[in-house]
Amino acid sequence: MLALQGDYDAHSRCLKELGAAVRLVRKAEDMEEIAALVLPGGESGTMLGFLQRDNFWEKLRIFAGNKPCFGTCAGAILLAAEVENPVQPCLGTLDIGIRRNAYGRQLQSAIHNADSGVGGAPLELVFIRAPRIIRTGPEVEVLARFDNDPVWVRQGMLMATTFHPELSEDGRVYEEFLRSI
Ligand code: GLN
Numbered sequence: 001m002l003a004l005q006g007d008y009d010a011h012s013r014c015l016k017e018l019g020a021a022v023r024l025v026r027k028a029e030d031m032e033e034i035a036a037l038v039l040p041g042g043e044s045g046t047m048l049g050f051l052q053r054d055n056f057w058e059k060l061r062i063f064a065g066n067k068p069c070f071g072t073c074a075g076a077i078l079l080a081a082e083v084e085n086p087v088q089p090c091l092g093t094l095d096i097g098i099r100r101n102a103y104g105r106q107l108q109s110a111i112h113n114a115d116s117g118v119g120g121a122p123l124e125l126v127f128i129r130a131p132r133i134i135r136t137g138p139e140v141e142v143l144a145r146f147d148n149d150p151v152w153v154r155q156g157m158l159m160a161t162t163f164h165p166e167l168s169e170d171g172r173v174y175e176e177f178l179r180s181i
Pocket of ligand 1 (some may be wrong): 041043045074075100101128129131
């Protein structure tokens with residue numbers, strides 16, 4: 001669990017409830033013995049500030065190119081291939097283009113529902129100053145949409161949501177990620 005800033009505590013709780021062993025990652029060396037990484041929501045610009053110190057960014061790019069990673073909201077922005085509003089550095093491992101704070105007041109903070117590729121009841125989607133996925137590459141599978149925009153995507157071992165699964169009582173998104181580890 002990337003634990004520099006943001007909603008890492010709630011994510012850790014959800015993962016532990018599903019039986020995952022969670023280790024907090026606060027510096028590059030902490031990534032040495034983990035099997036997968038969750039990048040939480042928060043402020044991607046603030047996280048970038050921490051990550052661009054001490055070689056952390058380069059190690060994270062290598063990690064995200066080789067191991068399962070799941071980015072939510074700000075975490076999805078970090079994994080993306082292009083970021084706009086404003087343009088900012090990203091890891092480039094997940095082939096999506098993403099626009100920060102793209103929904104304005106419409107989705108500043110709102111809860112919606114959508115059907116998903118994992119079946120069962122509709123998923124609850126909690127949006128907080130959500131980014132919008134504006135491009136998906138050919139390898140990217142869309143697992144849920146809201147208002148026609150992808151909100152849950154997967155590309156091999158990488159997964160991202162623009163909503164916050166850690167704020168809903170539904171483990172299906174995490175289960176899907178844990179299966180990839
Ligand atoms: N607005 C944040 C950003 O641009 C993302 C919001 C979130 O993670 N809930 O980084």
